[in-house]
Amino acid sequence: MIKLYDHLASGNGYKVRLLLSRLAIPFERIELDINAGETRTAEFLARNPSGRIPLVELDDGAYLAESGAILFYFAQNTAFLPDDPLARAEMLQWMFFEQYEHEPNIAVARHWLAHGAISTEQQQQLADKQARGVAALTRMEGHLGGRQWFVGGHCSIADIALYAYTHVAAEGGFELAPFRHVNAWLERMAGEPGHIPITQA
Amino acid sequence: MIKLYDHLASGNGYKVRLLLSRLAIPFERIELDINAGETRTAEFLARNPSGRIPLVELDDGAYLAESGAILFYFAQNTAFLPDDPLARAEMLQWMFFEQYEHEPNIAVARHWLAHGAISTEQQQQLADKQARGVAALTRMEGHLGGRQWFVGGHCSIADIALYAYTHVAAEGGFELAPFRHVNAWLERMAGEPGHIPITQA
Incomplete structure (x- = not known):
């Protein structure tokens, strides 16, 4: 296994x-x-x-x-990976965005605030992390207007990658309420068959 | 075009x-x-x-x-993307490594030192960037021992992605001489057909 x-x-x-x-x-x-x-x-x-x-x-x-x-x-060979060559690259674009613009700000702020004691140096970097995290959420909000999923007509691994830290962004001090398209997409994700919460071992 | x-x-x-x-x-x-x-x-x-x-x-x-x-x-549909499903994922592993562990340290140190005036705040972060950059180079050196390319028997886009900032790491204050497998790989890359230098518009 x-x-x-x-x-x-x-x-x-x-x-x-x-x-x-x-x-x-x-x-x-x-x-x-x-x-x-x-x-x-x-x-x-x-x-x-x-x-x-x-x-x-x-x-x-x-x-x-x-x-x-x-x-x-x-x-690979499932509906979570689009067949179209451009859609496949667009999916990876969002996954690289997640690792470069989203995770280093939203996940790191969450780690500092919710899962450890924050150091003086981290405290100094927090405002910058939060501004960059809001920029990433704003980018997602703009893209999700009029769309159900990040790429094409199905949930792909771009949605899975972006869901993970977005749905717990409040733990990093981010206010999600203003991002209504993001919120609708979070609800859509949580309603998909086989969905599990982050707390489920 | x-x-x-x-x-x-x-x-x-x-x-x-x-x-x-x-x-x-x-x-x-x-x-x-x-x-x-x-x-x-x-x-x-x-x-x-x-x-x-x-x-x-x-x-x-x-x-x-x-x-x-x-x-x-x-x-896609070229020799730069392996056909094997595991090799394809290993290639992406190195490309995500490049964007998460390598570029934010080596490229950012290079940008600060070689392409602009470094601020006091950046100066304070430079030692950490350089330690993390050396860790990324050490990871590459360990992997390249006994290998020609990062994944499989051909140059893939993992090699292209990692070459870009590694070959100019000296501009970020990194000493490449101790990394002999990395150096051999850099020479191999520069000898490939169609290779161009970073300075070529």
Whole structure:
């Protein structure tokens, strides 16, 4: 069975859990305490030299890291990956946007505020993270006006990737109420078959 | 003809130029001065609301942003995109690594040191950027021991993506000499047919 090295509070881990649940692919979840250094042990670094979760161990023993790459792997030959070459690239555009403009601001602000003690240096960077996070949400809001999903007529892994940290953005100090298209899309996502909450191990 | 909105010093823009050159796909390059705000005008934001280059305008008028997504678009049905589902995901793993662990440290340090005046706040963050950049280079060095290319037996867009800022890392204050597998790979890349330097418009 597929093994998922994970941390329950991680939105990056949740992306993988959510896709596997929606695809009804069984997996064994191995919880690691990232705050206690469990992803920095020699044993874990031998599995993933980047020292990060999520990490997937496939049935043949191969490892795959990076949430976006793991989503792509499991989405192949399913409706979560569009067939059209341009739609496929647009989906990746949103997934790279998520990792470059969204996650480093919204997820990091959430981690500082909700899952640890914030340092003086982090406190100084918080206003910048929050301004950049609002810019990412504004970009999503503009795109979702008149659309059901980020790319094409189906939920794709771009939606899964963006859902993970957007739906818990309030934990990072972000006010979601003004983003009505984003809110409608969050509700649509939560109503899809196989949906699970981030708190479900 | 394909239009590429670009900035010559940008490694992200160079990734696209380099792949198009290696694939012998003709394109018109439109140079924008990112330091003078030319990607933040109303005209450009209508093309790409993220206000960033590289941006590609396809023959049918569609726009595509994010260097990794643009590389993927043009690599489809070429040898730069592996056929194997796991190899394809491993390639994306390295491309997400590049945008999350490599570019925000190596490219940003280079931008601060070589292409503008560094602020006091940036000066304070520089040591952290350089430590993280060295960690990314060390990760690449470990992977390239005994390998010719990042994934499989061919140059893929993972190599193109990682080459762009690695080969100019010295401009960001990084010492490449200790990374001998990385250096051998940089030479291999520069010897490939259709290769162009970052300075070639």
